[in-house]
Amino acid sequence: MNATAAKGETLIELVGVRKRYRFGEAAVNALDGVDLRVAKGSFVGVIGRSGSGKSTFLNVVGGLDRPSEGSVLVQGRALMGRTSDELAAYRRQVIGFIFQSFNLVPHLTALENVALPLALAGQGYFERRRRAQELLDKVGLGARTGHRPTELSGGERQRVAIARALSNDPQLLLADEPTGNLDSRTAEEIMGMLRALHAEGCTIVLVTHDRERAERYCERIVVLEDGRVKEDRTTSAALVDLSAASVEAAPPAEGA
Template sequence: MHAPTPRSAAPLIDIRDVTKIYRTGAAEVRALDGVSLTIRRGEFVAIMGQSGSGKSTLMNILGCLDRPTDGVYAVAGTDVASLTADELATLRRDTFGFVFQRYNLLSTMTAAENVELPAIYAGATRNERTERAKALLDRLGMGERAAHRPSELSGGQQQRVSIARALMNGADVILADEPTGALDTQSGAEVLKVLKDLNAEGHTVILITHDPAVADYADRTIQISDGRIVSDTSALAAASVAASDEGPTRRNTLAIQAEITEAVKMAFRSLRTNIFRTALTLLGVVIGVAAVVVMLAIGDGSKANIMSSMQSMGTNLLVVRPGAPGVRSSGDIATLVASDAEAILDVANVAAAIPSRSTSATLRYGNVDYRTQAEGTWPSLTSVRDWNVAEGGFFTEADINGYAPVIVLGQTVVDALFPDGSNPVGKYVLVGNIPFEVVGVMEAKGAAAFGRDQDDVAFVPLTTGFMRLFGQQFADSITVKVTDSDRVDETEEAIHTLLLARHKT
């Protein structure tokens, strides 16, 4: 035990002209108003007052849980206002032990584990914590209940565990806020006797109460009202002594491995204690993660599908259609002709250009009829639209020049006219009543960006279509493939200017 400390020594707690003001908008409440107070080591002090008198505010300031608005507060000669947040936390951890009216024990931990908790944050080793918690619980008559959880303890027993927890780090000062408020008379008397015994061993005890019978256990009683100390009475006391209990060895920080281990243990203990809640939480997490994964997959799939559809239409393309901006067409517009495509080929940055015209037509093979789009175009369609022939070949310039009755079928048309899977190349199909020889079958393209089946088509030479199918000598559109996509706007403007010059409109 430490040597006795003379009463003339510097006080453990020294408060000078402390004021605490709470502001809510324009309203101002003075919880403490010019309070001065000195408490020496080894004193047992009761602070009494009715509800709203300021005693709880004073306790919060004494325990370094709050800072005063004005005034000076020193602990063992150290001005609390000069401390950083970390230094203040260390002072609070090592100097003060708190005992609350409602115990504030963690329901998922045993009594021993609750007592050990402050030492975890002080950096004590596991063996130190375990041994000290056992010793404190034995000392307070709770050794046989160390493995019980708070729900298995009476109110008095829980308060004894709370006191043991307050002593875990060897606190010099025990701050007890209405420690008997939730206890019956007998349990309350037992708790007060424990506090009296601890004071006799050298601990400074500060008791917050409104009950005069509880305050009688103290050697000194301070009355507070409306934020001011109205009386301060004390019995004659012998020279005080410092508490002999220094607590476990304190370390500034825990080892990383020990810190992780403690965190994991506490986490698993909490999960194990609330199995149903844990299961529901995990289910929610799984559903949430699964939903995110599914949404990302759908988004990526949609993006890939759109990109694939766009690529299937051909890359670096401009489509020229007849008409004027803002004017809705009311039928065929006889402006675009095949020679416009030939003129566009001379525009800078144009790699290829193909005119096309289409119409709905019924194709027949044997006794099978199928209605599809018959499209007249040029042989360079395969390169412009990046669309290869799967079987046979595409028609040629000779077919264009000779008005040849040849046709290249899309895969959907092939499936409809030749359900037996036979090769259509070399066979004849009727378009209307005109026989066309099948010279090729296109590779399957699939659906376009807006769902149109690109394989539901039949290609014929443009000249043949003009003469035998369409009855007109102009094109629906001209598809232009550019060399450099970065210059597409420039190319578009050049084509626009060219066509205006050619058609004078």
């Protein structure tokens, strides 16, 4: 995936981004002047206290929310001024989202959930099922394609969600607390999978409360506080050679 993307090139750029919410008389600056660049092919962890603006940041980058001020550029193109339909097309073509609560469609099977975005993108029945099967194989769920979300474990549900996020071959994976509902062992599996996707060339922005895992897996940590970038640094994980990682062979879980 996107292995051809030149590393180091800017993929995301935020300039003076503010997001103000009115709440009755009061106003909250969920983002309060964020300037940030994210390079293609990087794996960035965004951490910070509850309410510090992490999800707002992700939603603004993913075109789910519009900033009140400032600009967001992705692939050198501003998101500002785009219509809702254009933003939807941007999400479909460029972004893969992964959420804490998986957000799978309950009455659809794993295969159908993964195939759904491809159906929305106009892909034919057989081709999208073939692709969905391929993606479920990739995340190690080739034998669970007929299961509905309630018939899967939490970790398996998140893998289906990852397969779905990959269906459009996204430039950018945005993950909001993807391990928040998982036990430690399963969280390691999911992080191992993200690491392997990163090794394949995918750019990943991961929002998490889990500072310790972010340090181990991400190359760079951005700390938000009250809607501002409080800290921005590379981690020791940035020095690790990722060439040996693969999605199928996620690292063994610790502390199981």
